[in-house]
Amino acid sequence: RRSPPRILLPAILTTATGVRGLSSMARMVMGEEKDEMLELLEVTSDHLIEEIQGQRELLAAESNELMVRSQPIRSGRMLRELASLYESHDVGQGKTIRIDEYSDDIEFSSDPTLVGRVVGNLIKNALEATRPGDAITVGCSSETRRVVFTVHNSGVIPEDAQLQIFQRSFSTKGEGRGLGTYGSRLLTERYLGGEIGFESTKATGTTFRVSLPTALAAY
Numbered sequence: 001r002r003s004p005p006r007i008l009l010p011a012i013l014t015t016a017t018g019v020r021g022l023s024s025m026a027r028m029v030m031g032e033e034k035d036e037m038l039e040l041l042e043v044t045s046d047h048l049i050e051e052i053q054g055q056r057e058l059l060a061a062e063s064n065e066l067m068v069r070s071q072p073i074r075s076g077r078m079l080r081e082l083a084s085l086y087e088s089h090d091v092g093q094g095k096t097i098r099i100d101e102y103s104d105d106i107e108f109s110s111d112p113t114l115v116g117r118v119v120g121n122l123i124k125n126a127l128e129a130t131r132p133g134d135a136i137t138v139g140c141s142s143e144t145r146r147v148v149f150t151v152h153n154s155g156v157i158p159e160d161a162q163l164q165i166f167q168r169s170f171s172t173k174g175e176g177r178g179l180g181t182y183g184s185r186l187l188t189e190r191y192l193g194g195e196i197g198f199e200s201t202k203a204t205g206t207t208f209r210v211s212l213p214t215a216l217a218a219y
Contacts, residue, residue, distance in 0.1 A: 057117060057187075058183050058186070061183075061187060061190065061191060066114075066187075066191055068114065068191050068192075069111050069113075070109050070110055070111055070216040071109065071111070072107060072108075072109055073108055073109070073115060074107055075104065075105055075106040075107075075108065075147055075149070076099075076103065076105030076106075077105075078112070078115065078116060078119070079099050079103065079119075079138050080099065081116075082097075082116060082119055082120050083097040083099060083123075085120070086120065086123050086124060086127060089124070089127070091127040091128050092127050094133060095127055095131075095132060095133070095134060095135065095136070096134075096136075097123065097135065097136055097137075097138060098135050098136070098137045098138070099137075099138055099139065100137055100138065100139030100140075100150075102141075103140045103141070104140055104141050104142045105140070106142050106147045106214070108212070108214040108215070109214065109216055110192060110212055110216045111191070111192065114191060114192055115192065117183070117187060118149075118183075118184045118187050118192070118196075118210055119138070119151065119184075119210060121180040121181070121183055121184045122149075122151040122180065122181070122210070123151055125180040125181060126151050126152070126153040126206070126208075127153075129153050129155040129206070130154070130155065134153075134154065136152060136153045137150075137151075137152045137153075138150065138151050138152075145213060146211050146212065146213060147211075147212050147214055148209060148210065148211045148212075149209070149210045150207055150208065150209050152205060152206065152207040152208075154205040154206075156200055156201065157198075157206055162198075162200060165181050166181050166182055166196075167182060168182045181208075184210070188212070192213075192216065193212070193213050193217055194210060194212040194213065195210075195211045196208070196210050197209050
């Protein structure tokens with residue numbers, strides 16, 4: 001069995017370092033400041049756990065060992081939960097996640113953990129490409145026997161980068177950061193029976209689109 005590739009480590013190390021720093025600072029503060037520090041430490045710890053779980057899922061997916069469990073999902077609730085999660089994430093600081101006012105609230109059957117991972121990866125990438133003070137927009141629409149999630153930001157992906165965007169090790173953010181779009185595509189196409197794509201132009205910005213069946217076939 002392959003050992004975890006180096007690309008998995010930087011994001012985990014960054015978050016773990018943040019947890020360690022917050023723990024040290026919590027020892028030095030008192031009263032309300034300490035309560036706020038402990039709350040921040042709790043949130044950061046949650047992000048670390050979420051990062052580790054994501055990496056475990058990716059390794060299982062690559063080795064065809066990932067279990068898929070289909071359950072009823074409400075798209076509106078999922079988008080609200082993801083928006084709340086990533087606005088509190090370090091990549092969301094000073095940024096806004098808007099839910100498209102025309103979004104449909106669709107009930108469909110799929111694996112909520114994997115769907116959340118796919119859309120969450122795209123939200124995180126969009127936030128990383130967004131300046132403080134700006135916003136990204138997430139949405140959901142219904143097509144024939146399909147539910148479609150979209151994640152939009154105003155940035156533009158360079159043409160040469162667009163050709164490599166779903167490669168495992170590619171990233172515009174430095175070595176060890178190319179898991180988001182790669183992982184989303186792997187989970188979408190191999191395990192969720194869906195399709196993923198994007199459009200990026202100067203006129204419209206960048207929109208990633210994930211199309212999933214409303215009923216997940218047995219894996």
